[in-house]
Every structure is written in structure tokens, then in C-alpha cells.
Amino acid sequence: MLTLLKEKLKKINAWHLILIFFIINISFLTTFPFIHSDEAWLSGLSRKIMLTGNLASTESFFDLLPRYPHAIKIFFHLIQIIFIKIFGYKIFAFRLISLLTGSLSLYIFYKISFLITKSKILSLSALLILAVDIHFIYSSHLARQEIILVFIFLAAFYYFLKKIIDLKNKNINNYNLKSSPKIKENITLGIILGSAIGFHPNSFIIALPFIFIYSYYLLSNKKIFLKAISFLRFL
Helix, strand or coil: CHHHHHHHHHCCCHHHHHHHHHHHHHCCCCCCCCCCHHHHHHHHHHHHHHHHCCCCCCCCCCCCCCCCCCCCCHHHHHHHHHHHHHHCCCHHHHHHHHHHHHHHHHHHHHHHHHHHHCCHHHHHHHHHHHHCCHHHHHHHHCCCCHHHHHHHHHHHHHHHHHHHCCCCCCECCECCCCCCCCHHHHHHHHHHHHHHHHCCCCCHHHHHHHHHHHHHHHHHCHHHHHHHHHHHHHC
16 A cells, blocks of 8 residues: 555656646635735836836825835836736736746745755655645735745755755765855856845845855865955955
């Protein structure tokens, strides 16, 4: 019986579970949760930018005090504009962005789990647990930026595990930090994390864990640590 169950589990792929997650959630995408005021505000600004053709447009519905344009969130508004043009100005269009991003986040989470555990069953179980988490479902429905930040953080962490500490062919309990990671790899990781500023002004929050990760990485790698000390002395 156990052997038969394992054989059936081997036939299940991450995308099967993600597709089920997507189909189930799209069926009540517009009804749960209730529409948040931020959804109307963000989509309203996206529509204003689209109608004026000016990225420096500000919210005409907040006209009691002068508004000052900034580039923060601009990627988010550009994506919303694309979905407005495809589906029209409706809550389904904006929440679909979050649901698609949440589905992609599940896949990246699965890849991270597999890198760490090297077990398909454990990785699929981790994916399933996240998929039924009410907070994750909530964020995957709301037409706000939080789920995009989750996706960016997971993508950055996956890149770090795979490229910086080279966990691809090693076990989490027995890995060797790369003695000298290429500058290109660190810059790429920075670009992934830095892209978050185009979605949310609080994007620095997802960068904080990497401060601790890199601090541990620096202290664990004697060669790089000595180089850093020498550089600080030079300054």
C-alpha cells in the first residue's frame, strides 16, 4: 500500500498542484476577501496614468493637498495598465495579477524546498502547506503588492542558494560556501532584490534577511572576511 502511494506521488508534479491551486482560487477570486480601499486607490492611479499617458500623474481623487510623483511602485502600475487594456477596469483584472504571482511563488517555493531537502515528496508537501495557508491565499487575491514582494524574496533566496552557496548538488547539512563568488552573481542578486522598489516603498523589508545571510556568509568564509577587513582598513 505504501509502495503504491509512493508510486502515485512520483507521478505528481509541482505544476499539477499549482494548477489546482489556480483553478480553485480563480473561482472565488473576486468575492474573497472583500475589496480593500488600497485596491481602489492603486488601480485608480494606474488608470489615471494610462489615460494621461504620463508616469508622473498623481491621484486626482486625493486633491486636498498637493501630490508629488515618484518612481516607487511604477512597475506595479505598468503591470496593472497592461491588465486594464486586456480585461478592462475591473477587480478581476487586478486580482488576477496577484493570483498569477502567487502561483509562481508556489513554484519557486517548491524549488527552494527541493534544493534543501532533495526530496520530491517533502517539497510537494511544503508546497501544499503553503498553498492552503489562509494568509497566502489572502495575499494571492488582494490587488496589492505584498504577494509580488513574496515572489521577489523567494526568487532572490533561490538564486542565493543555487548560485552563491552552490546548494544545487549538496545537502543543506553539508555544503561548502563558494570561496569567491563572482561579482556578477552578487550584482544579479542585488538587481532581483532591487526590482522590488518598483512595486512597494517598503521593499527594504525583504532585503533585511539578506543582511543577516550575507553577514553569516562573510563570517563563515575566512578568505572573504579577511579581504573585507583589509578593505575597511584601507578606507
